Amino acid sequence: xxxxxxxxxxxxxxxxxxxxxxxxxxxxxxxxxxxxxxxxxxxxxxxxxxxxxxxxxxxxxxxxxxxxxxxxxxxxxxxxxxxxxxxxxxxxxxxxxxxxxxxxxxxxxxxxxxxxxxxxxxxxxxxxxxxxxxxxxxxxxxxxxxxxxxxxxxxxxxxxxxxxxxxxxxxxxxxxxxxxxxxxxxxxxxxxxxxxxxxxxxxxxxxxxxxxxxxxxxxxxxxxxxxxxxxxxxxxxxxxxxxxxxxxxxxxxxxxxxxxxxxxxxxxxxxxxxxxxxxxxxxxxxxxxxxxxxxxxxxx
Numbered sequence: 001x002x003x004x005x006x007x008x009x010x011x012x013x014x015x016x017x018x019x020x021x022x023x024x025x026x027x028x029x030x031x032x033x034x035x036x037x038x039x040x041x042x043x044x045x046x047x048x049x050x051x052x053x054x055x056x057x058x059x060x061x062x063x064x065x066x067x068x069x070x071x072x073x074x075x076x077x078x079x080x081x082x083x084x085x086x087x088x089x090x091x092x093x094x095x096x097x098x099x100x101x102x103x104x105x106x107x108x109x110x111x112x113x114x115x116x117x118x119x120x121x122x123x124x125x126x127x128x129x130x131x132x133x134x135x136x137x138x139x140x141x142x143x144x145x146x147x148x149x150x151x152x153x154x155x156x157x158x159x160x161x162x163x164x165x166x167x168x169x170x171x172x173x174x175x176x177x178x179x180x181x182x183x184x185x186x187x188x189x190x191x192x193x194x195x196x197x198x199x200x201x202x203x204x205x206x207x208x209x210x211x212x213x214x215x216x217x218x219x220x221x222x223x224x225x226x227x228x229x230x231x232x233x234x235x236x237x238x239x240x241x242x243x244x245x246x247x248x249x250x251x252x253x254x255x256x257x258x259x260x261x262x263x264x265x266x267x268x269x270x271x272x273x274x275x276x277x278x279x280x281x282x283x284x285x286x287x288x289x290x291x292x293x294x295x296x297x298x299x300x
Contacts, residue, residue: 028238052227052244055190055220058181065293066179069286070120071254072197073172079253082231082246087167096230100243101166101196104217105131107225115218120175120193126215134214137162137201164201170211171197174247174254178290180297187294191219191247219247256283 031037075084083100098106107113108128118126140148144158173195180187195216199209219226227244246252257279258267268286272279 050227052223052242058179059183062181062183064180064182066177067290068175068177068192068260069256069290070173070175070258071256073174073252073254075169075171077253079251082234083172083243083252084166084169085232087165096240097232098229099166099169100172100229100231101169103226103229103243104194104196104222107222108215108217112225113217113222115221117193117216117218119213120173120195120216122193122216122218131215134201134212135164137204162201162204164198164204168204169196169198173197173213173257175216180293185297187290189250193217193219194247255280256286259286 028037073080073083075081085099086097087099104113108116108131115122116126116131118124118130139160139162140154141158141160144154147154147158174191175193176189176191178187178189193216196214197211198214200212203209223244226247227242229243230240231243231246233240241251257269258265268279268282272282
């Protein structure tokens, strides 16, 4: 039994190491020198479609049923790890391997992502200055305050700077639209927005942190940036997929916390109070209600 466990451990370690060094390593088997690894061949470049697959036009009259839903993607779940990792080390600095948080932040700072809002209803835009103010906290130690009270310049070693990074992201919130296309005769999903949920920088030192919605990115307007960023493919590192594909294909697990409703979009936790199990069951019921609509269309 111990021998079997030892073999399993070696196999897992070898797999982990190979995944670390071969991520997004296109042309790995055909490279003559190490500098050719990761560079696409001429055949790959000629066949590569470097644009996200455009959405088809959907007329309002073709929507037989439609419902907007909000979900939370917990980054502690293994299936959601491609959205979170890597969060430290030299690998994260590679242009081919970055966490989703860094892709969004860098896209906003570079001006490539402009449709950024303060809520999931996309009514009020949020500026880069407002976002960066939520990421950094500058404080002074007690010794530094003595210099300040004495009217002297505070030495740099007494100034504490706290900055939120990708490792601090707890989850992502998304909003999307489930609809039944009667022209195609199938149930479809369209992602509308995504938001990193991150601790309030002023509660980082506390035992219980307050989590805030940092910003809401309008997803259809950011697809080009997300298509250019690669996500880790745990099954085949030579065929990485983009964040645009990962999110559009719903390769994650999300828990519904709100559905569009007549009560002013009341949260599930507002009517399933102080009972986490019932909230999860209600979330599954909401999902099943949407899926059952498609099934019922084909029952006679």
